[in-house]
Amino acid sequence: MSLQLPFRLIPRAQPSQRMLVVAPLLAVVLTLLVGLGIFAALGQNPLTAFRVFFIDPVSDIQGWSELLLKASPLCLIALGLAIGFRANIWNIGAEGQMYLGGIFATGLAIHFHETGGAWLLPAMIIAAAVGGALWAAITAALRAHLRTNEILVSLMLTYVADLLVKYLVYGPWQDPQSNNFPFTIQFGDDALFPLLASWSWLGFDTLLEGTRVNLSILMTLVAVPLAWLFMDRSFIGFQLSVAGLAPPAARYAGFSEKRLVWVALLLSGAAAGLAGVSEVAGPIGQLNDRWTPGYGFTAIIVASLGRLHVVGIVFAALLMALLYLGGEAAQIALQLPKAISQVFQGLLLMFLLGCDVLVNYRVERRRAALPVVQPVAAA
Amino acid sequence: MKTWKHTIRNLAGAVALTLLHGTSIAADPLKMAWVYVGPVGDGGWTYAHDLGRKAAMAKLGDKIQTTIVESVPEGADAERVIRDLATKGNRIVFTTSFGYMEPTLKAAKSFPKAEFYHATGFKSDKNVTIYNSRMYEPAYLAGIIAGHVSKKGVLGFVASFPIPEVVRNINAYTMGARSVNPKITTKVVWVNTWYDPGKERQAAEALIGQGADVLLQNTDSSAVLQTAQDKGVNAFGWDSDMTAYAPKAHLASAIEVWGGYYTKVAEAALAGKPLKTTVWGGMKDGMNDLVSISAALSPEAKKAVAEKMTAIKSGKMMVFTGPIKGQDGSIKLAAGKSLTDKEIDSVNYYVEGVEGQLPK
Incomplete structure (x- = not known):
């Protein structure tokens, strides 16, 4: 006997287009409301806590710099993932592809540490994109030609990539002066993204003094319009959308599934690789065994929160970054536990999925299925 | 009207108090x-x-x-x-x-x-x-206890990263145990994390599966100790006094102070x-210690630990004093000599009795 809920979900024939856009905003609002309740339950003035969590982190240029620094790789990876997700090609291994981007860039950075030159950073960027794409190519080949499950393959390859990083930083690439600690040498200036604050034009040097935001955000700024052109204005982008929405239609139209798998995975791998170089040649300045806070996985949330749409992803990446910064600020200013920012991430995702269900389905009350009890006749 | 005056007077009073209070703490904390x-x-x-x-x-x-x-x-x-x-x-x-x-x-x-x-x-x-x-000082003392307690002569060590700080603790633990029973060996499992109770537990289970019956860890949680209690072997607390997490398995805690x-x-x-x-x-400076030593230890074990502890705390004894042999039995340090701080801080080899290969 199966459990019978008093309600059931009936698919809507025509989900409201407007609600599809409103749902993420609604999820954000609901998260904030529940958040206020949590703050109050923790004995904080909800409004103060709200200010500390969501306003203070971006109340100065320092905060904006950190927000961009964090949102930029998330956005880059999520844009790449969205391309595949639209076609139901689930690359879950962006984290590993990002590692490979970091590895390829680091290889150049430390090999040409002494000689260097202005060409080094551009070469590292290209190498990182190639590295990420190559790692994703393994998944693409297995999925396109052997029909393996790309979710499992890409996820498992992340662990392989992690071990590869560990092998390199404990082994051949270890800084000889590191006392056996697992990291490479610090990159030279030629191998690092220059800080925006190092530019004197437009008064960036005074405006951004002491900030860490660097030129790598330009990659994201360029990637955003390119991703939009590709996804929403190119024929292959159209093919990917059709393959996701109506696979039989895509087959009937003669779109090559293999080709779509290759395109989606190579592009998302390359984007993740770029995020990798933006970290190792950015705020970290070396390769070590614990350099990523899991951007490759967080970007999956960013892509879904942003509705696989370019504009949505930009805002989702900023929001996700703000949740990280807010969580830290809440710890520092109010001594709230670290878990609070994870609670917010979880709430956000839960409300988003909940709203999605209601946009796509309507709730119908089940008719009472119990047999009608006959009144017992008086003896 | 009266209430208004009250309010204003109260407010003024509060402001004055705040100001006074403000000046009474001359220096900010x-x-x-x-x-x-x-x-x-x-x-x-x-x-x-x-x-x-x-x-x-x-x-x-x-x-x-x-x-x-x-x-x-x-x-x-x-x-x-x-x-x-x-x-x-x-x-x-x-x-x-x-x-x-x-x-x-x-x-x-x-x-x-x-x-x-x-x-x-x-x-x-x-x-x-x-x-x-x-921390290698309390680790050495823990080794002495392990040497007395271990029945199988196999110790286990759940290690985080193969850096000198951790390698020397493995060495000290093994040297302490071998000062009691020269046949003892130590098995090591690396978890590549400081804090991951799940991984720490798996590593402890693997070591126990390989016959280790006294465990020490250089990781941050109490998972190893708790696993030891679940599996009926002994272990130590590390960094903090962990007696309460597993009172039956707990032999002592090497703590940071x-x-x-x-x-x-x-x-x-x-x-x-x-x-x-x-x-x-070190222990001499009161920056770490070995505490909550189990009352169930044999009198010889208690005596041996107490003696060495006094020697270390008084500065008479240095843990890394020769003869120290490498894994292959070769002499790493001649008898009578002690490793310098610089050597201790860059140690990159296992001593005799530690099994396996140090990850490089």
């Missing part, structure tokens, strides 16, 4: 901050640092004001947290994990007026001072002369 790699509730490494912070607070009262940030990843986020703390007026910032070394150095350059203290690293700067404790150091740093800064010298303290 010294703001100090701690950056933790795990949660305070890890019951081990981070918990020990937080006990140290609380000890300093208890000693210095409202002369200091402290802030903590827990579970800070050792990547690009660390530098932001450290900078943020310095921006918020913290004059002293303790960064309590090895992975914060580069971020601390980078952040410190932007805040020349603040003092940064980095635990367990090896690079210092004008305003970056390093501190650490010689940071309170004295944190108090000293605060007092020096309050006096306007911040501490700038590297501190590498």
Whole structure:
């Protein structure tokens, strides 16, 4: 006997287009409301806590710099993932592809540490994109030609990539002066993204003094319009959308599934690789065994929160970054536990999925299925 | 009307009180901050640092004001947290994990007026001072206990990263055990994390499966000790007193004691002369200890530990004194000599009795 809920979900024939856009905003609002309740339950003035969590982190240029620094790789990876997700090609291994981007860039950075030159950073960027794409190519080949499950393959390859990083930083690439600690040498200036604050034009040097935001955000700024052109204005982008929405239609139209798998995975791998170089040649300045806070996985949330749409992803990446910064600020200013920012991430995702269900389905009350009890006749 | 007057008078009174109160504390408290790699509730490494912070607070009262940030990843986020703390007026910032070394150095350059203290690293700067404790001393004593307790002659060690700080603790533990029973061997499992109770538990299970019956760990949680209790073998607490987590399996706890150091740093800064010298303290300096030694130990074991502990605490005994043999039996250090601090801090070999190969 199966459990019978008093309600059931009936698919809507025509989900409201407007609600599809409103749902993420609604999820954000609901998260904030529940958040206020949590703050109050923790004995904080909800409004103060709200200010500390969501306003203070971006109340100065320092905060904006950190927000961009964090949102930029998330956005880059999520844009790449969205391309595949639209076609139901689930690359879950962006984290590993990002590692490979970091590895390829680091290889150049430390090999040409002494000689260097202005060409080094551009070469590292290209190498990182190639590295990420190559790692994703393994998944693409297995999925396109052997029909393996790309979710499992890409996820498992992340662990392989992690071990590869560990092998390199404990082994051949270890800084000889590191006392056996697992990291490479610090990159030279030629191998690092220059800080925006190092530019004197437009008064960036005074405006951004002491900030860490660097030129790598330009990659994201360029990637955003390119991703939009590709996804929403190119024929292959159209093919990917059709393959996701109506696979039989895509087959009937003669779109090559293999080709779509290759395109989606190579592009998302390359984007993740770029995020990798933006970290190792950015705020970290070396390769070590614990350099990523899991951007490759967080970007999956960013892509879904942003509705696989370019504009949505930009805002989702900023929001996700703000949740990280807010969580830290809440710890520092109010001594709230670290878990609070994870609670917010979880709430956000839960409300988003909940709203999605209601946009796509309507709730119908089940008719009472119990047999009608006959009144017992008086003896 | 009357109530209005009341309100105004009360308000005025409150304002006056606040002002008076404000002037009565002539000096603002010294703001100090701690950056933790795990949660305070890890019951081990981070918990020990937080006990140290609380000890300093208890000693210095409202002369200091402290802030903590827990579970800070050792990547690009660390530098932001450290900078943020310095921006918020913290004059002293303790960064309590090895992975914060580069971020601390980078952040410190932007805040020349603040003092940064980095635990367990090896690079210092004008305003970056390093501190650490010689945990190999209590690890050696734990080895002596293990040597007496182990029936199978096989010890287990759950290790985090193959860095000198951890390798020397494996060596000290093994040397302590072999000073009692020269046939003892130590098996090592690397988990490549400081804090991951799940992985720590799996490693402990693997070691027990391979016959190890007394475990020690150089990781931050109490998972190894608890696993030992579940599987009916013995183990030690590490970093904090972990008796309460597994009273049956617990033999003793090798603990960090940071309170004295944190108090000293605060007092020096309050006096306007911040501490700038590297501190590498041991049992003699009260920076660590072996506590809650099990009452169930044999009298010989208790006596042996007590003797060696007195010798170490009085400074008569150095743990890494020759003869020290490498894994292949070759002499690494001749009899009568002791390793220098520099050698201890860069040790990259296992001593005789440790099994397996040191990851390179």
